[in-house]
Amino acid sequence: MDREEMKSVENTENSATTDVAYEVPSVALAMSILKLLSRYKTQSCTLTEISKRTHASKTTCLRVLRTLARGDFIRYDKVSRCYSLGAYLIPLGNRASQMVSGVSEVMLELPRLAEKVGETVMLLERLPEDAVIVLAKAAPSSEVARADVSIGQLFAGLGGAFGRCFLAYDAPSAWRKHWMKMTATGDRVAKMWSSQETFYEALETTRRVGAAVSHGEMAAGFSSVAVPLFASDGSVALVLAVLLLTSQYQEERGKAMIRILQQTAERWRGLF
Amino acid sequence: MDREEMKSVENTENSATTDVAYEVPSVALAMSILKLLSRYKTQSCTLTEISKRTHASKTTCLRVLRTLARGDFIRYDKVSRCYSLGAYLIPLGNRASQMVSGVSEVMLELPRLAEKVGETVMLLERLPEDAVIVLAKAAPSSEVARADVSIGQLFAGLGGAFGRCFLAYDAPSAWRKHWMKMTATGDRVAKMWSSQETFYEALETTRRVGAAVSHGEMAAGFSSVAVPLFASDGSVALVLAVLLLTSQYQEERGKAMIRILQQTAERWRGLF
Structure with missing residues (x-):
């Protein structure tokens, strides 16, 4: 990163953090999926349901789901073909409540x-x-x-x-x-x-x-x-x-x- | 999504969920950042520190950080210019422990x-x-x-x-x-x-x-x-x-x- 680019990063860091233009769609989708799975009614969803409710394609959802599953942020049950919240969120939430x-x-x-x-x-x-x-x-x-x-x-x-x-x-x-x-x-x-x-x-x-x-x-x-x-x-x-x-x-x-x-x-x- | 594509999605869904080829790099980076900020030693980091420790460019990190901040998964403190875990992780972790x-x-x-x-x-x-x-x-x-x-x-x-x-x-x-x-x-x-x-x-x-x-x-x-x-x-x-x-x-x-x-x-x- 050269000096100019560096400066531009610093400037954008100081501007409002709510600027949608700077969003990474797949990270936003990952958060939407976690929020969806944290509701009681939708705590266990198939790929089709997740794709429908997040308005994202199945292919995109699947890639995000896989990535989240690797980090144990979510779990996939092969029998029911459903995704649900993963155990790693438990210590993460606990740390957040301390920090x-x-x-x-x-x-x-x-x-x-x-x-x-x-x-x-x-x-x-x-x-x-x-x-x-x-x-x-x-x-x-x-x-x-x-x-x-x-x-x-x-x-x-x-x-x-x-x-x-x-x-x-x-x-x-x-x-x-x-x-x-x-x-x-x-x-x-x-x-x-x-x-x-x-x-x-x-x-x-x-x-x-x-x-x-x-x-x-x-x-x-x-x-x-x-x-x-x-x-x-x-x-x-x-x-x-x-x-x-x-x-x-x-x-x-x-x-x-x-x-x-x-x-x-x-x-x-x-x-x- | 046509039938062929559909079938391919279903097939990949059944294969090992640990296949790195299907990872979304920005989602993996988001998880790495959350893990980094959940350690006591690195619970509060600047953009530069996060970029160094995650081996991702500042520009990429900043976009992921902004997206996470919008969902209150992380927080940005303007005075210290540091990022730390956000409050939304608390109820999320709580839900995970119930689910x-x-x-x-x-x-x-x-x-x-x-x-x-x-x-x-x-x-x-x-x-x-x-x-x-x-x-x-x-x-x-x-x-x-x-x-x-x-x-x-x-x-x-x-x-x-x-x-x-x-x-x-x-x-x-x-x-x-x-x-x-x-x-x-x-x-x-x-x-x-x-x-x-x-x-x-x-x-x-x-x-x-x-x-x-x-x-x-x-x-x-x-x-x-x-x-x-x-x-x-x-x-x-x-x-x-x-x-x-x-x-x-x-x-x-x-x-x-x-x-x-x-x-x-x-x-x-x-x-x-």
Whole structure:
């Protein structure tokens, strides 16, 4: 690599990392396949299914699948002719949870927080394309039936109290874009809000109060109380939320939960 | 895709999945980068370091890194200009541990097994190129200092009691190849065996007894007791092992451990 080329690499490294033009299609396909196989409904797929769902040719899929299988990122079962996640992802995920700044500290404290709140608590991350994923969760040790969620659960859109905690800190232009997208797709969340104004007000309140509460927004019967976790640069790194049954939500209890979550978030500020 | 092409895809799908000719170089590079960033020593690397260690050009690395960053498989820190593992791997690894056949059941039982044995127990997987990786581990709840290992720890070669539990069930041609490789590289394990014959005898014993014991083979001062976990087709799927200090190993205790491990392995037979 000569000096000119070198300089160009350095320049592009500094520009936005979200530029699709710099994507390697086969690596993007590999990630799509892993995401597909990480959903319960599609945890075991044939080559044909993978090709259909990823909109890539069978030949291309097969080559990517083989490469992933060699590294044990996925497995191929000769009898069922199905692909599924591979065991190498287990230690890789474990290492990530130790190495991603702040996450391991927070994960260690989640069980204690769940005991304190008396409900399931979750640590959520925002993914590209307006999705939210459960990074970690903890449930209190009581024997009562309660709301639960699994690690890796994806929530499409930025709905619910936790989605709002991410969206509220975006620029208002992102709010507008999000509202238009929701109404265009007839999204469940859009139907929960009588108008664009009430939706904006909810986002403004979330931003002012630094917390959000939602009832039945992501799924009927479930409520959520959420607070943002700030990075040292002031951006929202993750969201900390409580998941509970709407029938067990009372306003006083909700306020107490927000207080606990916010105290915790304050202690964790800048960890990420 | 026409019928001919289809047929060719199906045929190649059935042939060995280890054929390098079918690899997609950028996907292989993506996996190498993730593996590199999952080691403690190289958990945070600049583009230059990644390019050097993966033997790929900066331009190629940058494009792969960008693609991985978009999916949150890795993260880029603008201040340090370093790449590290991304948070999306956490839920992905979690899903894999639930979905990889048998692993979640086994992981749930490991803590109880550790209590029973009184030492750290590990679940190990064989990776391509003769390495063994710790998929899961559990330590007993006593407060005594003990041997420990971290999840994701890689052991090169197929040494130690656990490596021998994998190698013993390979064809003798693989034994010979392994012995030649070890002696050629002046491997620690080769030095532990006075001759090729004693090494073969140890493998034959492992195969006959269905268990292995090693002292100081992977690291001085550490002993290991291991048994193979068989898949329903009779192949060795994983290895279950106890890690302890050689100074705390006594033959009677070792025999008791083998008994416990073998009873557990028998219960788990065919789970994988």
